[in-house]
Amino acid sequence: MTAPAGGAGPIAVGCAHCGAAIERSAAQQALYCCGGCEMAAAIIQGSGLGAYYESRESPAPRPQADSTAWDAVAIEHSDDRCAVTLAIDGLTCSACVWVTERVLLATPGVQAATVSHATGRARIDWDPSRIALPAIARRISMLGYRPRPLSGEAKPDRGLLLRLGVAGFCSMNIMLLSASLYAGWFDGIDPRFVGLFQWTSLALATPIALWCAEPLYVGAWAGLRHRVLHMDLPVSIGVIAMYAQGVYATIAGRDTWLDSLSMLVTLLIAGRLWEQRGRRSAVEAATALASTAPRVARRAGVDVAASALIVGDILDVGLGEEIAADGIIVRLSGARARVRMSLLTGEAEPVEVRVGDAVVAGSLVEDGAIVVRVEATGGDTLLARMAAELARAADRPTPPSLTDRIAPWFTGLTLILAALALAIGGPERAMAVLVVACPCALALAGPLSTAAGLGASARRGLLVRSGEALRSLATITTVAFDKTGTITHGEPAVTAITAGTGTTESAVLRIAAGLERASGHPIARAIRAEAARRGVAMPEALDLVEQPGSGISGVIDGVRWTLRAGAAGQVELCCDADPAHTSQNKGGRIGLRDVIRDDAARTVAALKAAGYRVVLVSGDHPEVVQRIAAEAGITEVLAGATPEAKAAWVRAQGGGVLFVGDGVNDGPALAAATVGVAMGTGVASTVTVADAVVARDGLGPVAAGLRAARAAKRAIRGNASRSLIYNALAVTAAVAGWVNPLIAAVLMPLSSAMVAWGAARVEKWTR
Amino acid sequence: MDALIFLVPIAVGLGALFAALFLYAASRGQFDDLEDPAVRMFDED
Known part of the structure; x- marks a missing residue:
């Protein structure tokens, strides 16, 4: 049966564009698997970009029909040109980026186009009198890459980088001058130079104390207003004390602590910048996974944006298409029709529907074709209402960090000891206590270990959205998985x-x-x-x-x-x-x-070995759930659960629950859990509100993220205890009057280096 | 050694000039994307 009638046998070749295996008879010249691929190749060859096929590292994705309503995308207008920033999915190598950029530039009416290799984003400028955005987007999707609108693009925050630059410059110069002054203690120095060096140091320390350290003051003040003693408070007290002493001592011609001040602020700003970078890249990657594309609907044979629909409209929904609004079926085009409502129910099996049945937005027509009368649109659809509820529920309070819990005790104790030193040895000694007690290492311990934990987790495919979520992740005892789309594909x-x-x-x-x-x-x-x-x-x-x-x-x-x-x-x-x-x-x-999923059983076994309780929670029939649970090696099962029942079950566990899900039906459970993890392939609204997102095709990242969170917690503990011991010793010495600026200048970087070394071990412990 | 009276302010001033250049570059977005330009040089035009 496989041999075609007559002639030579078929030759198996790869589609020249997407690489799918196809048959070609000796007489035929068909090189492409489908019309879409043929068209893509025609565009690329026609633009003189054939070099793409030689230099690409993997075959292109097969072009798919683009159902985004580009008319509804916000465009930046200026005099005679329009501009927009889009995300493009499917770009895997530099040849992909190159060909996309070139094809855009070769499109008449496009004035400028840059596609970023690092972020997969395109910046396009065009002349609106010659071409429109939908046509530009169609050019990209015809190549097989998928353009997608971006929502709420945040400008990168450069404040910390600028502050670090200034702090670095000033502190290095202060260090140089201080080294000369310390050398002068031992070898003798001309008093004129002492004055010059001290005044120069003061001038350099002023921008550090007044501008670079501002984020610390802001944090301390915000804490005070909320009646919490934040770790920034003792640090701010130390910085202000050092600077005030510096001004007084420079005028009076005495020794200052300005070198310690500049070093401290520089290190803290560097630690914060690092933490911010780690968190921002995770959040950006997670947001990129959440497609916020407005959909199109077909009304009276014409494509319109889903946002333009009104109640009472009659929509045609064909095979494989998504229903754009909630509605009632008024007619079936064939004998029967089946609709997949996995978004809402979590069940992958399509359901047979009849005239008069209600269907919800986001459902997929798997079989047949239907005609729907719109009952609710946009924000009124069941899907949108559930997503809004989810966003509200996800805004939950987070436990305070270890260092923030230590901070009040620390601040109180420091102030008492400073008063004691004032009584014993006068204002100079009280100042030494305030300076030495400044918990630089302790304040660095949190950001450095958190950044290391976020990075270790992200490299293994779990994008954790914040340091708070990472902290909660370390308190997990039970891991609950949804079935459809999570344990299964x-x-x-x-x-x-x-x-x-x-x-x-x-x-x-x-x-x-x-x-x-x-x-x-x-x-x-x-x-x-x-x-x-x-x-x-x-x-x-x-x-x-x-x-x-x-x-x-x-x-x-x-x-x-x-x-x-x-x-x-x-x-x-x-x-x-x-x-x-x-x-x-x-x-x-x-x-x-x-x-x-291929790695489901392996991940479940790894989680059990690490001491976690693993549960399968699903809305499906008990027999199906039991079968899947047995395949994945899960013994504890909750079947036939509605979205509300899932959330109630999570709450009944009394905390420490990690819930992994993909659909809107998992929303309430994700919100009720201590940590909600969304599958990156899941629904956009779930991905946007989850605490963490699995960015790979598999469950392995969940286990890796839990390991990273535990490693970060261990690092923070170790760092906190080490820096507390250091501070206790240093403060005791200061009260006794044994500390001078030189000793402080040596001890400060040593304690910080100790903390950085502790944070660096997070990666090792995650393995 | 008296030259230090002039040399120290000159040294600090020179350093400040470069710090100002860094601030200018950073605030113009020079350090926003550190990956792309490196890859871009391999594109042949």
């Missing part, structure tokens, strides 16, 4: 092929893949993926007819075939040459099921 995969009489499994797969060669339907993707896995090349089907509700038919090797929905979880391939038209003769059946 959330999309069907081919699990079994039954060949009828007179044919083989691979022949059935070959014909089915040929029929589905150009389709974007999830079942088509599953069949093509299976064909690629088994190394079956796709033949070209002629005269393809797609009948909503009854499948697809086409002519392969001179025979007409039909692929249609069979029993639950099956598609049937029938040969039209068979008069009975069943799958028994020459055809076959392909079983499709949502299967568990």
Whole structure:
């Protein structure tokens, strides 16, 4: 059956654009798997960019229809040009970036275009009288890369970098002058130079104390207003004390602590900058995963933005399309229709619908085609309301950090000791206590260890949104997984092929893949993926007819075939040459099921070995949930749970629960959990409100993130105890009157280096 | 050694000039993206 009639056998080749295996007969010149790829190649070759195919590192993604409503995207207008920043998905190598940028520049009307390799973002300037944004976006999506609007783009905050630059410059000069002054203690120095060096130091320390240290004062003041003694408070007291003493001592011609002051502020600002960078890259990457694309809907045969719909509109929703608003089915185009509502219910299996049934926005038509009367749009849809509720619930209080809990005691004790020193040795000694007690190492311990933890977690695929979330992650005892889309892929995969009489499994797969060669339907993707896995090349089907509700038919090797929905979880391939038209003769059946992720069982085992309790929580039928749980190695199961029941279950555990989910139906549970983790492939609204996002295709990052959080906690503990011991010793010495500025200048960087070394071990402990 | 009276302010002034240059560059976004330009030089035009 596999050999076509007449001529030489087919040659298996890769599609020249996307690399999918296809068949080419000796006479044929078909080099592309589908029209989309052919068009993409025509654009690239036509722009003289053929070098792309030689220099790219991986095949391009297959072009897909773009359903974004580009008319609704906010554009920056100036006199005669428009500009926009977009995210582009699917860019994997520098050749991808290059070809996208060149194709944009070659588009008439586009005046400037830069595509960033690091962030996958494009900045495009164009002349609105010659081209419009939808046309520009279509150029990109025709290549196979997926453009997507960005929401709420934050400008990078340069404040800390500028402060670090100034602090670095000033403190290095102060250090140089101080070294001369200290040398003068031992070898003698001309008093004129002492005055010069001290006044210069004071001039250099002034911008540090007044401007560079501002974030510390702001933090301390904010804490005071909320009646919390923040770690910034003792630090601020120390900085202000050192500067005030510096001004007084310079005028009086005595020794100052300005070198310690400048070093302290520089180190603290550097630590903060590092923490901010780590957190921002995680947040940016997580936001990039959350697609905020406005969708399109078809009203009376015309595509309109979903935001333009009003109640009462009649929409046509075809096979494989998403429903853009909540509504009631008024007509079925075929005999029957099935809709997948996994977004809401978490069930991957499509549900059979009838006239009069209610459907919600975000559902996918898997079978047939329907006509819907709109009942609710935009923010009134069930999906949007659940997302809004989720955003409110996610705004929960976080536990104070270890260093913030120490801060009040520390501040109180320091002030008491300073008063004691004042009584024993006068104002000079009280000043020494305030300076030495300034908890530089303790204040650095938090930011450095947190940044190290966030980085270690992000490198392993779990993007944690904040230091607070990382802290909560270290308190987890129970890990609960949602089933569909989390433990499983959330999309069907081919699990079994039954060949009828007179044919083989691979022949059935070959014909089915040929029929589905150009389709974007999830079942088509599953069949093509299976064909690629088994190394079956796709033949070209002629005269393809797609009948909503009854499948697809086409002519392969001179025979007409039909692929249609069979029993639950099956598609049937029938040969039209068979008069009975069943799958028994020459055809076959392909079983499709949502299967568990490759690393699910491994991750569950790793979590159990680390002492976590692992639970599978799902809204699906108990038998299905039990089967998946057994495959993944999970013994504790909660089945048949509604979104509210899931959240109630999470609350009943009394804290320490990590919930991993992907859909809006998991929203309440994600919000109720101590830490909510969203799958990056999940729904945008879930990804935006979760505390952490899995950025890879798998569950391994969850276990790695938990390890990183524990490692960061261990580092903070170690650092805090080491710097407390250091401070206790130094303050005792200061009260006794043994500390002078030189000793402080040596001890300060030593204690900070100790803290940096502690933070550097987070990466090692995460492994 | 008396030259130090002039040399120290000159040295600090020179340093401050470069610090000002850094501030100017940083506030113009020179350090916002440190990865892309390095990759971009491999693009042949």
